[in-house]
Amino acid sequence: MSIKRLLFFALSLSILAGCANKSMTRYEELAEPLEKKGIDATIEKMKKEQDDLYGSNSEFLYYFDLGCLNHYKRNFKESAENFAKAEQIYEDLYTKSVTNEAAAIVTNDNTRPYRARPFELLLMYEYQILNYLAMMDIDGAMVEVRRSQIAMNSLYQKDQKKVNDNGLLRYLSAMVYELDGSPDEAAISYINTVKAYKEGKLQVPGEVLEFVTEGLRSADRENDLVALGTQIPAMTPKATAIRESGQEIVVIGYAGHSPILGELYMSGTFVSGGVMNLYYKDGETGERKTFTLVAPPVSGAGTGESFHVGFALPEIKKLPNKVDHFEVSLDGSPRIRPEKVMAVDEELKQNMADEKSSRVSRTIIRVVLRTIAAQKAKQAMKTDNILLNLLTSIGTDVAQSQIEQADLRIGLFMPHSLHMTRIPVSVGQHKVVVTANGAAGNTVEIFEFDKLQVAKGQKVFLIIPSIR
Numbered sequence: 491m492s493i494k495r496l497l498f499f500a501l502s503l504s505i506l507a508g509c510a511n512k513s514m515t516r517y518e519e520l521a522e523p524l525e526k527k528g529i530d531a532t533i534e535k536m537k538k539e540q541d542d543l544y545g546s547n548s549e550f551l552y553y554f555d556l557g558c559l560n561h562y563k564r565n566f567k568e569s570a571e572n573f574a575k576a577e578q579i580y581e582d583l584y585t586k587s588v589t590n591e592a593a594a595i596v597t598n599d600n601t602r603p604y605r606a607r608p609f610e611l612l613l614m615y616e617y618q619i620l621n622y623l624a625m626m627d628i629d630g631a632m633v634e635v636r637r638s639q640i641a642m643n644s645l646y647q648k649d650q651k652k653v654n655d656n657g658l659l660r661y662l663s664a665m666v667y668e669l670d671g672s673p674d675e676a677a678i679s680y681i682n683t684v685k686a687y688k689e690g691k692l693q694v695p696g697e698v699l700e701f702v703t704e705g706l707r708s709a710d711r712e713n714d715l716v717a718l719g720t721q722i723p724a725m726t727p728k729a730t731a732i733r734e735s736g737q738e739i740v741v742i743g744y745a746g747h748s749p750i751l752g753e754l755y756m757s758g759t760f761v762s763g764g765v766m767n768l769y770y771k772d773g774e775t776g777e778r779k780t781f782t783l784v785a786p787p788v789s790g791a792g793t794g795e796s797f798h799v800g801f802a803l804p805e806i807k808k809l810p811n812k813v814d815h816f817e818v819s820l821d822g823s824p825r826i827r828p829e830k831v832m833a834v835d836e837e838l839k840q841n842m843a844d845e846k847s848s849r850v851s852r853t854i855i856r857v858v859l860r861t862i863a864a865q866k867a868k869q870a871m872k873t874d875n876i877l878l879n880l881l882t883s884i885g886t887d888v889a890q891s892q893i894e895q896a897d898l899r900i901g902l903f904m905p906h907s908l909h910m911t912r913i914p915v916s917v918g919q920h921k922v923v924v925t926a927n928g929a930a931g932n933t934v935e936i937f938e939f940d941k942l943q944v945a946k947g948q949k950v951f952l953i954i955p956s957i958r
Contacts, residue, residue, distance in 0.1 A: 513600070513751070513897070513898035513899050513900075514898065515543075516543050516544070516902065517750050517902055519535070519539070519543060520532055520535065520536065520543070520902060523535050524903075524957075529559050529562055529563050530563070532559060533556065533559050533560070533563075536552070536555065536556060536559075537556075540552055546603075547600065547601065547602065547603050547604060548603075548604045548899055549576075549579050549603070549604075550576050550579045550580055550583075550603075550604050550605070550606050551576075551604055551899060551900075551901060551902075553572045553573065553575040553576035553579065554572075554573070554576045554606070554610065554614060554901050555901060555902050555903050556569075556572040557569045557570075557572035557573035557576060557614065557617060557618075558617065558901065558903040558904065559903055560572060561617050561620070561621060561953065561955075562744065562903075562953065562955035562957065564624070564953055566621040566622075566624045566625050567621075567625065569617065569621050570618060570621040570622065570625075570630070573614050573617060573618050573621070574618075576606075576614060577614065577618075577637070579603075580605065580606050580611065583603050583605050584605070584644075600895055600897050600899070602897075604899045607838075607841050607900070608645050608654040608841065609654075609656070609834070609837035609838065609840075609841055610900075610901050610904070611641055611645075612638065612641070612642070612654070612655075612656040612659050613656075613832075613834070613901075613904060615634055615635075615637065615638035615641065615659055616656070616658055616659050616662060616832075616908075618634040619631050619634045619635060619638070619659075619662045619663070619666060620662070620742060620951060620953070622634060623662075623665075623666070623669075623740075623949070623951050624951040624953065626948075628666065628669050628670055631666045631669075632666055632667075632670050635662075635663045635666045635667070638659055638663065639663075642654060642655060642656075642659075655682075655685070655686040655689060655690070656686055656690070656832065656837075657683050657684075657686040657687035657690055657692065657694070657698070657831070657832070658831045658832045658908060658910075659686075660679050660680075660682040660683040660685075660686050661679075661680075661683045661698055661701075661702075661831070663679040664676045664677075664679035664680045664683060664701075664702075664705060667679055668705065669949070673708070673709050674709070676705055676709070677705060677706055677709040677711050677714075680701075680702040680705045680706055681706070681711075681714050681715070681718070683698065683702055684699070684702060684715065684718050684720055685718065688718070690836075690837075691833055691836035691837070691840065692830065692831070692832070692833055692836075694720065695829035695830065695831055695910075696723075696829060697728065697829055697910075697911060697912065698829070698831065698910075699720070699723060700723055700726045700728060700729050701726070701728075701729045701912070702715065703715060703722055703723055703726050703729070704726040704729035704730060704733060705729075707726075708733070728912060728913075728914055731914035732912060732914045735914060735916070736946065736947035736948075737914065737915050737916065737917060737944050737945075737946065737947060737948055737949070738912050738913060738914050738915060738949050738950070739820070739912075739913045739915055739920065739922060739942070739944065739949075739950045739952060740910070740911075740912050740913075740949060740950065740951045740952065741816070741818050741828055741909075741910065741911050741912075741913070741922070741924060741952045741954060742908065742909070742910050742951065742952065742953055742954065743815075743816040743828055743908070743909040743910070743924065743926070743954040743956065744905035744908060744909075744953075744954065744955045744956060744957055745811070745813045745814060745815060745816065745905055745906055745907050745908075745909055745926065745956055746809075746811030746812070746813045746814065746905055746906030746907060746956075746957070746958065747809045747811060747903075747904075747905065747906055747957050747958065748809075748834040748835060748838065748901075748904035748905060748906050749806045749807055749808045749809060749835055749838055749906075750807050750809065750898070750900060750902065751804040751805065751806065751807060751896075751898040751899075751900050752773070752804070752805055752806075752807035752898065753802040753803070753804070753805065753896045753898065754770055754771075754773060754802065754803045754804065754805035754896070755770065755771075755800070755801075755802050755803075756768045756769065756770045756781070756800070756801060756802075756803060756850070757769055757770075757798070757799065757800040757801075758781075758798075758799060759796055759797070759798060759799070760785050760796065760797045760798075760799050760854055760858055761785050761794060761795070761796045762785060762786075762787050762788050762793055762794065762795045762796075762797075762858070763785065763786070763787040763793040763794060764784075764785050764793075764794060765782055765783065765784060765785050766782070766783050766784075766785040766799070766854060767780065767781075767782050768780065768781040768782070768783075768799075768850070769781075773805050773806070773807070781850070783847060783850060783851060785854070786851070786855065788855055788858045788859060789859070797858050799854055799857050799858065800857075801853050801854070801857050802895065802896040803849060803850065803853065803896050804842070804849075804896045804897055804898050805842075806835075806838060806839060806842060808835075811906050811958070812928055812934050812956075812958040813906075813926045813927065813928060813934050813935070813956040813957075813958050814927060814928055814929040815827060815828075815830070815909060815927055815929075816828050816909050816924055816925065816926055816927065816954060816956075817924070817925045817927060818911060818913070818922065818923070818924050818925075819922070819923045819924075819925075820913055820915065820920060820921070820922055821920055821921055822921070825925070826911060826913075827911075828909040828910050828911035829909060829910065829911065830907050830908070830909050831908050831909060831910045832907060832908040833906075833907050834904050834905060834906060834907060834908070835906055835907070838900075903957060905955075905957055915944050916944075917944060917945065917946050918943070918944065919941050919942065919943055919944075920939075920942045920944060921938075921939065921940050921941070921942065922938075922939040922942055922952065923936065923937070923938050923939075924936070924937040924938075924952070924954045925937075926954070926956035926958075934956060934958060935956050935958070937952075937954050939952065
């Protein structure tokens, strides 16, 4: 092989190996302005440094993160516009050819466009529905409800073995159907609310069950709730009061900061057409654990041929959370505690568990294929110069190992958990005080609404972000 071809090969490997993992620095770059300067400064930095922080393959995340931050700022129109862009990117990625992902076969998963994790997608629809409800745009909320139904049906079709449903999304959908004057659809959504919570990580929240019960009783479908094996509350005072008067204040609290992703290093032996035995250190317990999977045959490797493999995978990295729950006081009344209606950390944990086997298999096959290709490349580049051969071999191995990077992409501004309560109110002005508290009950933040005007039949939505 000529020196010119050698230099070209070395340069190609250097370019591939030098593709920086933007996920490694994105959180560090944006966490500080969010903590010290607030949401506006974070949005400004994101827009100014979009290419450096996100890049073309993480466009969904860019608009998803902007949608979240604007939602917290109560810039509902701008939030809705950004989420709409994220949704369009998601839809486009599933209608376009997957040939644009061929680079992932020889590099890493970061070269593939980010498609969104199922719970991120469903969370996006929840935010969108709340955006339109906060703007009192029932038609807009209804559009998002219908889109969310399509998305959930699509997720079920893609993987029948995994539950891609969400109790809060079903519950919000039922509220929208009621506002739209569609009682039959509302009843179906209420039934699906209970089913989704039972399949998920949370029990049906008591207040949610109260409104589900009231909704199904009014539709003469209480037996559907009985069929689900659910303990039906005898009284539904809040739900009855709101149904009779029409006015309410809905408090949606976003508590803490969801986990992000760090790198988990695995190593072990891959036997083509046999098994792969892997070892790793558990990030939470520090214990050394093993992981065994069937090893499919790899092109270029003989059956039974073994390879030592080492690679990085994403793992959950918990963040310290100052905020655990909320308390709400209306017009000086005793505080009430909104219930947890979604646990984002549990959704992420389930998603990671669902994808673990397929992600490990895909990564190892890629590493083995590159290992075989690297060995062949070293043979093809062999010269009479021993020193040059050594440098070529070392350079090829180093570049090959650096190419593999864990895909750590995830939405950066999701809460640790969502909390909700619905409060029946009379027509007129009200004072609402929402306190964000730590796990020990200490006050972290206070949100005050001194002159909150509620009109006849109006539902006022208060977005309370305490992503700390």
